[in-house]
Amino acid sequence: MTTTGPPEPIRSVVIVGGGTAGWMAAAALAHHFRNAPIRFTLIESSEIGTVGVGEATIPTIRRFYAALGMSDAQVMKACNATAKLGIRFNDWLRPGHSFVHPFGRFGQDLNGVDFHHYWLAARTAGDTAPLGDYSLGAMLAQEGHATLPAPNPPSQLSIFDWALHFDAALFAQHMRRFAEGLGVTRIDARIGEVALRGEDGFIDAVVLEDDRRIDGDFFIDCSGFRSLLLGEALGVGYQDWSHWLFCDGAWAVQSERAGDPPSCTTVTARTAGWQWRIPLRHREGNGMVFSSRFQSEQQALDELLVNLPGTPTTDPRRLRFTPGRRDVAWSRNCVALGLASGFLEPLESTSIALIETGIERLKQLFPDRRCDAGLADEFNEQSAEEMERVRDFLILHYTLNGRSGPFWEACRSLNMPSTLNKKLALWRTRGAFLRYRWEMFSPASWLAIYAGFDCLPGSVDPALAGMNPTQLTRGLHAMRQSIRAAVADTPTHAEFLEIMEASA
């Protein structure tokens, strides 16, 4: 049902939760509505605390804070950040095998034919250079270098992107300072109760444990896994995707810096899941994501601790989750962002990016006090599709694994969602990409995973049929040379961090 009559503008927004989601929402919305008469209040409980992880990002984070007027150098300094050029996958295809999923593209398209067809044709002609050799981002990560992308790249070969590894607590604090600077009111207290309006079930107020009542026209639930407003108070159900993504637990632990920080996240396949290493300037963030169906908590912890890059500096922290999403992210006068809206394991660092797109969507569809159902429907449809596309991308990593062991064998034989099946079939038959709406990952990312897992199509573009193989391999050799030369001209990641620090 759509609303009629004159608009009834929202005057007061209450954000519940002060983790990464809450403070990002407060910062971005207070900035966006800085000239509008809307009061923003954020309630968090320092007693409860935050989830305390979420330190690897994708390049969209840089656009997010740039829109708030923050520079890379400032954010890096404030959050002890390092550069992330992609993710290195160790041992996923088989032990000893490794590849990088970079942010950016591979090779140079030619005559209307995508580069990967040339690469595939060259393989048939005996040139076995891996796909990563044609990506500046992957090669920089491989060499432990980092640099800023050229503002006007001279060719497709120069195109790459980058993101950050940052200290999650420092990033939330940075967002908080910004939001408070724009007038956001922070209340440190526990919410005991959520008061609903009798006539339509809208949220009227949250009641704090000290009996203070905080009224609002619109509520943003950033309360973490608990989903205090959307899940608990409004009773929105949860879609459990654990039949597709078997991992349901994690251990997180910090350790001392171990040598120069790599310019990529490392994710290493383990017995029943995978281990992450996120290098920060002052320490390492580490963790193990695992499936409790295939490995006990203790075994997962032991496997993590024995494989740490340096001495642990914190007690290991246990986290449990159910992969999936809330049936809807917006119900009545409440939108959930972050963990309160759902969670998919952090293999491709997508959670913070989903917070960004949720905030963007909310800005685009911001309602008045009646919360038109059409706006909520659109928000929910877009959010659901986007999360399903991320889900499919994650499942792909598991179905293509070539490892032995019960967990990995079960992953290989799971029943894929039809959307993924269709994509994979098209790729295998013709090396073609199927792009759905609201995809977070571009064809280049899908290509990185297909190729990284040796999942290659049965044929290449017929337009290449008459191509001279010598010419082809020569052309590809020249591309690789050009990328190598470009990498040789760049600073190491450690030097890059110094340069950024000096410019902050």
Ligand SMILES: Cc1cc2nc3c(=O)[nH]c(=O)nc-3n(C[C@H](O)[C@H](O)[C@H](O)COP(=O)(O)OP(=O)(O)OC[C@H]3O[C@@H](n4cnc5c(N)ncnc54)[C@H](O)[C@@H]3O)c2cc1C
């Ligand atoms: C193991 C693991 C690894 C991850 N790694 C990554 C990664 O590398 N990259 C990435 O993008 N994402 C990652 N994520 C996800 C990321 O951590 C979250 O998306 C992000 O931190 C946002 O969390 P949040 O703000 O939604 O929830 P939280 O950090 O849990 O914050 C919840 C807030 O709600 C408040 N609250 C709760 N109940 C009440 C109450 N009753 N009264 C008052 N306040 C209350 C809490 O005090 C807190 O402030 C990871 C998640 C997990 C579990």
